[in-house]
Amino acid sequence: MVTILPLSVQSATVVKNGTRLLGPVDLSLGETGLTIVLGPNGAGKSTLLRLLHGLEKPAEGRLRFAAPRHETYAKQAFVFQTPVMLRRTVLGNLTYPLTAHGTKRAEAEKQALTWLNTIGLAGHEQQRASQLSGGERQKLALARALIRAPQLLFLDEPCANLDGASTRDIERLILTARAAGTRILMATHDLGQARRLATDVLFLHKGQIVESGPASAFFDAPQTPEAQAFLKGDLVL
Numbered sequence: 001m002v003t004i005l006p007l008s009v010q011s012a013t014v015v016k017n018g019t020r021l022l023g024p025v026d027l028s029l030g031e032t033g034l035t036i037v038l039g040p041n042g043a044g045k046s047t048l049l050r051l052l053h054g055l056e057k058p059a060e061g062r063l064r065f066a067a068p069r070h071e072t073y074a075k076q077a078f079v080f081q082t083p084v085m086l087r088r089t090v091l092g093n094l095t096y097p098l099t100a101h102g103t104k105r106a107e108a109e110k111q112a113l114t115w116l117n118t119i120g121l122a123g124h125e126q127q128r129a130s131q132l133s134g135g136e137r138q139k140l141a142l143a144r145a146l147i148r149a150p151q152l153l154f155l156d157e158p159c160a161n162l163d164g165a166s167t168r169d170i171e172r173l174i175l176t177a178r179a180a181g182t183r184i185l186m187a188t189h190d191l192g193q194a195r196r197l198a199t200d201v202l203f204l205h206k207g208q209i210v211e212s213g214p215a216s217a218f219f220d221a222p223q224t225p226e227a228q229a230f231l232k233g234d235l236v237l
């Protein structure tokens with residue numbers, strides 16, 4: 001099997017309309033772990049995830065995966081804060097990523113039904129995905145991302161607007177994926193969630209990574225004034 005990680009990023013920037021939104025960013029993503037991306041609104045968290053997933057082209061610098069670029073796309077998945085549903089049934093949303101990559105329909109449906117059980121949506125197979133509640137959609141979007149067992153998964157605030165029970169369900173799915181070896185990068189504003197899930201942290205401020213490291217060190221002894229203020233709940237200016 002082709003391994004796409006580690007990913008190394010050297011001096012990468014994202015520029016829009018002449019304004020630098022992110023960078024220069026240097027980082028290296030190893031093969032395991034769950035990195036939580038923290039920072040105030042507008043810090044560049046979503047932009048960083050989009051850059052790493054290939055949705056933004058670096059204006060300067062470069063990204064290098066352990067595999068050729070064309071082999072990396074199929075091994076990654078991205079879950080947006082507002083989940084994008086295919087105009088299909090709930091079952092169709094889950095089978096599509098499999099059949100599109102050559103899995104036979106019967107096998108795809110078997111796997112999809114197992115996932116529907118896991119996310120508590122058994123019985124909703126034939127419902128239009130667009131009719132699901134926000135939390136149900138978010139779970140379906142995560143299941144759709146996980147169904148092909150990606151090596152690298154990007155989650156952009158997957159629990160925003162969800163209640164405690166749905167958040168717990170999603171965290172359980174995320175931890176199962178992490179344990180199964182999926183490398184995860186996740187932006188969140190929920191510090192409790194960050195503490196529960198993170199193996200390490202990237203803290204962004206004004207488009208720069210100002211602090212990074214193991215989660216325990218970051219939460220117990222943040223080094224920069226920005227991270228200290230952020231963790232205390234102060235305004236970070």
Ligand SMILES: Nc1ncnc2c1ncn2[C@@H]1O[C@H](COP(=O)(O)OP(=O)(O)OP(=O)(O)O)[C@@H](O)[C@H]1O
Nearest residue numbers: 016017021039040041042043044045046047048187
């Ligand atoms: N397409 C774009 N064109 C111009 N500016 C953009 C574009 N996308 C994002 N920005 C700007 O880039 C900065 C970083 O945005 P980004 O969405 O990455 O922040 P974020 O850390 O994810 O914030 P939030 O916590 O609100 O989700 C912001 O100032 C935003 O206004």
Ligand SMILES: [Mg+2]
Nearest residue numbers: 045046047187
């Ligand atoms: Mg964002």
